[in-house]
Amino acid sequence: MIVDIFAVIPILILLIFLLLFKLPARKAGAISFLTATGISLWVFQLPLEGMVVALGKGFSLSLFVLLIIWAAVFLYNLVNEAGAIEVISRNLTLVIEDKFVQFLLLSWVFSSFLQGIAGFGVPVAIVTPILVKLGFNPFASVAAVLLGHSWSISFGSMGSSFYTIGLVTGLPSSDLAFWMSLYTSVAMLFTGFGVCYIYGGFQAITKGVPYILSTTVVMVGSMFIITYLQMMSVVSLLTALVGLVFLFFVYRKLVVPTKENYDSGINFYRGKLNLLESILPYGLIIILSVLFQLSPIQGPELNFDFPGFETGLGYIVTEELQYVTIDLLTHPAPIILISSLAGIFVYNSKQILSRTEISQVVNKTVEKCTGTTLTLTWLICMALLMMDSGMIENMAHNVANLTGQFYPIFAPFFGVLGSFITGSNTNSNVIFGSFQATVATTLGVSPAIMAAVQSIGGSVGCSIGPTQVLLGTSSVNLNGKEAYIYGRIIHITLLIAVILGMVNWVLLNTL
Template sequence: MTTPVSLLTWSAAILPIVLLLYLLIIRQWAVVDAAIFGLITTLITAFFVFKAPILTLSVEITKGVWNSLSIIAVIIPAIFLYELSLKVNAFKSIQQALTQMIPDRFLQVLAIGWCFASFLQGPSGFGVPIAVTAPILIGIGIRPFYAVAIPLIGHSWAGTFGTLGLGWQALMQQIGINPTSPLYLETALWTTLFTGIVVSFSGFLIAYIYGGMRAIKHGFPAIVILGCVFFVGQMITSHYFSALSAVVPSTIALGVIFLIAKLPCYQGKSIPCRIENVASDRTFATNNDTKSTSISFFEALLPYLVLVFLSAIVLIVPSIKKYLGQFTMSLSFARTTTGYGFENPAIEIYGQVAWFTHSGFFLLVSALITYIFFYAKGLIKKAETSKMLRVTIEKSVPPALSIMLLLIMSKVMNGSNQIGVLALGTATVTGGYYTYFTPLVGMIGTFMSSSNVSSNILFAEFQSSMAEITGKNVALLLAAQTGGGAVGTMISPSNLLLGVTTAGILGQEGNIIKKLLPFIVFLVIIIGILTRIFA
């Protein structure tokens, strides 16, 4: 007996997602509150509708808690790094240096919210780009709400090949595609095409948010040049070294934008900014009781330069990666089933984490090195350290709890086969038109699990099966899956929570989702139409 796919089971499966979106967008609840109700609903439907026994639910809850720890390990050092930068007035230094090197205000926003956010996504990911760039954007005068929204948009294209290609590797490993296989190269080609659409749209959307059609016209040369760097760079590197397919183009783009700033069209007066916070300087001065700009631009960027350098060295040099990667932690679980016979196989090694090659470790080391450096310079006093640590813990609790609840919710839905019923029911109803909805599945997977990596793990095999059933191109559907997942990173709960926490606007997650959702839907529709046409 298998889990029945009926109107009742499909409705029960989608109910937690609908409730979560309703509470976040319509009722504008904080994520932690909405997640509690979403999880309770998921547990009820899993137990009564999908016949998941207590043992099965317990195992899935444990999986969710374990998976959340690797993300929480990023949250805590990221927030401490923010508090550290705030204490030494690093954001003010960055603001002044950018004004000198890139006089055009709009290009400053592009440099931070698009290029630098993508640059950080290359080796790190897990919300680090949002946590780092949001306060910097606030420092140059952008309102906190948009300081979070802009990097969410700007870094999304790198959702597949970011974190040194982790999402891409997950997609290939789930299907068992060899890097030398023609299917591998074909999937990479389609994936870079879809993410290329996302990156091009991102630049224009940031411009529109900044200053409407006038900003789009003003920024057109820069957006086209940078978009081509991202797109072509990713397409080329994905065929040879997928781990660097976000690192290489974003690094080049970060250098190119300083050259673009020297073009004659960007030497005059910048266009008006409609998302400017005129009180931003006073806000930062109020929150920072230390000296004004007592550190250089290089010193202000020190933690982020250390972060990228450390990530690249450890993860790219095989001998270092192999040595540090051997220190792992994981859990093991016995086989579980539901009353319908849906089976979760036994897992000897579940959620293996190599902590010394993890983004959280890189952030922690970067924070410690930066702290020692600033302490040695006398910019931080010993008494201030305990205060920073206390504030870090206080700010970490809400996002950490929210992420844990959401991942438990995701695991319970998967372990009770709610996600399978949801996907299969949608595919059954849509029939031959399923290709239109392929990226939607990837987007929902990212929203539910806070990661394009997890979305690919959840749905890669399903997409491959659907391609075989419908007679469609496997590479195309896999690319649409991860392309939709990349779009979903714009509203990934972990990204949102890290951003609103470092920006000081905790509780605004629902408003940001509401703002970005129309653009996300537009992109998912475009990728779906292209998938249908080429399939």
């Protein structure tokens, strides 16, 4: 009983200091990490060898994510210094004049398109600054992008989370793809309404109904076709691309012509750079990501392997080979840096950026990312201590035992929890994927359905992962304001998880 209580304390400490005391994430993370360290050593009897292994895993995962953060922030500072963000922002207002549609398209659909390509926080780092540059509230911008793209995460990043849930459960990919598409449809619809609510409350939801419903129908239809064709690595990419084209079409063909002084032509704004030159680095990210993912050539890899061990309470942690793999061709950071170098070349050739200004870009990046690095490392190391000491396993079994036949309602919350503590849908699936399938078998229901709701719950849960929130705040100079982001988003995320749980319960009791 005492062990059960102690298992939840690190997460409670994190939530209390973030949401009630409104401490910056770096301080709340440090306190939670120290709490988790003490509990794992003295209550869960994690051996010193195990602590070293857990921290090693934490540092390796931190490295994987931090490389992306540093590269993405550097790229943003670079294009902003060159005036490219201004050009992109001005032209977006010319193409889509309605501020509400701008907000919806960027935070709900365009960010999901980027998630389909790269993921790992890239949509948050890229889209949030664009929204702020367009004049939207920074807090609303961070919250909307975090929530808006979360529906696409399970099929995003070239299918990494999808392949992971298949590997850890051993379930057929066709079964998983169908049920994951069904739950993704639910998440897609309600994250769209959530973005509307963040923009302007229930009044904005009313305004957004025709956009959300029509675009969701088109994207859902596309998604089922793509999964039926077994094109798993590009499900989110192509689904969101169809949504982008459709939403733009709806606005330009159905909304704009009803306005006075309608002019079907667009005179694009040009500053020191034209629009194509401004979006060059981002376009290269898309092109290189697709090319490298589809290329048969294996790039140089940095692999991290860790031994297994057993805790004093008998919890066994298996050996991990290639626990973290940083592929220099497919990892987002090298792709972002290559795109940044191409941008520097273009900006230099047009005499827009001097060496002094590039040095300023580097200095701004270091200043912005240093605190983020510390916070992220605290949080991920805390998560790994909880995982490898058996705390997460303990919590999962207790909830399953308490809920019994009503467990399907709570199933998506394990996905949310896994993504919250690790910041990753993939890691959430690693932690809870097999467990969810096992519980389903015990209850006599479909393991594929339960695994699917696990993954989509984890997908939506990424919207409140401290590492993701931290990335969003750091991209628009809101460092230390993470609690205010949670105030705008956490209730919406949990409501969507409840809806997923209810759908899951109905499905499993009717099939």
